[in-house]
Amino acid sequence: MIRMSLGAFEEMKQYLGFGEADAANLAALADLVVPQLPRVVARFYQEVNAHPETRAVLSGGPAQAEALRRKLSEWLRGLFSGRYDAEYCRERAQVGRTHVRVGLPQHYMFAAMEVIWQELRAIIAGLPGCDQEAKLAALHKLLTIETGLMLESYRESYTAQVRQVERDAMWARLREAEQLAQIGQLAASLAHEIKNPLAGISGAIQVIRANLKQTDPHWPVLGEVLRQINRLDRSVKDLLVFARPKPPQYQWCDLPRAIERVLDLLRKEPEFERIRFEYSLPRDLPPIAADEHQLEQLLMNLLLNAAQASAPGGLVRLSVAARDGGVRIVVQDRGCGMSADVLRRTFEPFFTTKARGTGLGLPICRKIVEAHGGKIAIASEPGAGTEVAVDLLQHPPRADAGVLDEHSRADR
Ligand code: HEM
Ligand SMILES: Nc1ncnc2c1ncn2[C@@H]1O[C@H](COP(=O)(O)OP(=O)(O)O)[C@@H](O)[C@H]1O
Ligand SMILES: [Mg+2]
Numbered sequence: 001m002i003r004m005s006l007g008a009f010e011e012m013k014q015y016l017g018f019g020e021a022d023a024a025n026l027a028a029l030a031d032l033v034v035p036q037l038p039r040v041v042a043r044f045y046q047e048v049n050a051h052p053e054t055r056a057v058l059s060g061g062p063a064q065a066e067a068l069r070r071k072l073s074e075w076l077r078g079l080f081s082g083r084y085d086a087e088y089c090r091e092r093a094q095v096g097r098t099h100v101r102v103g104l105p106q107h108y109m110f111a112a113m114e115v116i117w118q119e120l121r122a123i124i125a126g127l128p129g130c131d132q133e134a135k136l137a138a139l140h141k142l143l144t145i146e147t148g149l150m151l152e153s154y155r156e157s158y159t160a161q162v163r164q165v166e167r168d169a170m171w172a173r174l175r176e177a178e179q180l181a182q183i184g185q186l187a188a189s190l191a192h193e194i195k196n197p198l199a200g201i202s203g204a205i206q207v208i209r210a211n212l213k214q215t216d217p218h219w220p221v222l223g224e225v226l227r228q229i230n231r232l233d234r235s236v237k238d239l240l241v242f243a244r245p246k247p248p249q250y251q252w253c254d255l256p257r258a259i260e261r262v263l264d265l266l267r268k269e270p271e272f273e274r275i276r277f278e279y280s281l282p283r284d285l286p287p288i289a290a291d292e293h294q295l296e297q298l299l300m301n302l303l304l305n306a307a308q309a310s311a312p313g314g315l316v317r318l319s320v321a322a323r324d325g326g327v328r329i330v331v332q333d334r335g336c337g338m339s340a341d342v343l344r345r346t347f348e349p350f351f352t353t354k355a356r357g358t359g360l361g362l363p364i365c366r367k368i369v370e371a372h373g374g375k376i377a378i379a380s381e382p383g384a385g386t387e388v389a390v391d392l393l394q395h396p397p398r399a400d401a402g403v404l405d406e407h408s409r410a411d412r
Helices: 002-016 020-050 052-057 061-078 086-102 108-125 132-210 218-243 255-266 292-309 340-345 361-371 406-410
Strands: 251-253 276-280 288-290 315-323 326-333 375-381 385-393
Touching: 002 086, 002 132, 020 052, 020 061, 020 108, 020 132, 052 108, 061 086, 086 132, 108 132, 132 218, 218 361, 251 292, 255 292, 255 315, 288 292, 288 385, 292 315, 292 326, 292 361, 292 385, 361 375, 361 385
Parallel strands: 276 315
Antiparallel strands: 251 288, 315 326, 326 385, 375 385
């Protein structure tokens, strides 16, 4: 830091042509000017006190003001010392750092230096003797160099602040990524533990229910148990998919068929029973190369979100349309919508506003869409509703041509 200041100091001296003659001229002024320095100090503090922003920096009371007067006098005397070497530079650079530390706004360096210049110039102009032009020129150069040194401290401090902000941001990102990885691992092993017993329980209940008459009072109870198991199973699968995403297994997908399968599952959901559902499909929809299972998961998440956001009887609409080189799937609802804050965070893993949400639905949707080389966009307005648009290419760049032969086009 000091070395950089010294470099800048020497550079400025050269730039302005501040040399031995200037040093000698200033040293020659010392005896005549020093007795008059109190006048400069007085004017300096008069200005500092007259302006609220500078007065505010002087928070230390009369003791601080007195100490400052002394330090400023010394500093002024230093201008006429005649030795403008590395030691001089080191001392003077420290002053700038003090100003940064006390929070003096940088532009006052110019204003305050100008006040010092005006006072010293008036003093020198009133002195007897010759060659005042050269003496004034030397002083002016030195004050310019001093201003440069002071500003150098502000730049140092600004650079240090920017670095600190960057470091903080990097650490925050790292911590977040580590946390996510840990949560993901934990979730994945837990989900794995739960998945198999859950399938067993579901199978057993189905067997028991198959032996009951539909009029049996236990019939609807077991139906509800199965629905709850389904819900659990979905959360567990979400966790697994999120923690261990699989690359898409491409095949030629029949979108209408995939949609039907999703609707079969959804119609059993209480949230979906409450709403009105409309959907439109053009007749000539092209097949697209995609992972059909992942597409179903995508549609499921979007439609469930839409249903969950809707009031009873609310309308949820799904529309699919061919669109240059692919298809656009749009899920629309007239539900609660999202505030700007929620909208900004919806794709954040584990972010949820629901009592029993996982916060993984949309992050999974985004992973799926991006793995397919597509785009997902959400528009939402609080109280008015939400529209999620997914654009998929008919043939994503990474789809494996070998799998997409005519055989797989026939069936999945
Ligand atoms: C360009 C003109 C200025 C010069 C030459 C100057 C000079 C000095 C010097 C020599 C010091 C002591 C540095 C140290 O101990 O490290 C100092 C400190 C300080 N100056 Fe200045 N100063 C200037 C402008 C200002 C202005 C405009 C303010 C406005 C309030 C100000 C407020 C202070 C304060 C608060 C301190 C620190 C006092 C402490 O250590 O508590 N300075 N200044
Ligand atoms: N259609 C929608 N309408 C209103 N808010 C939504 C909609 N879809 C998602 N959100 C908001 O985004 C959050 C995250 O959604 P998601 O990732 O699917 O997780 P989850 O549904 O488990 O909460 C939801 O909790 C909700 O606040
Ligand atoms: Mg969801």
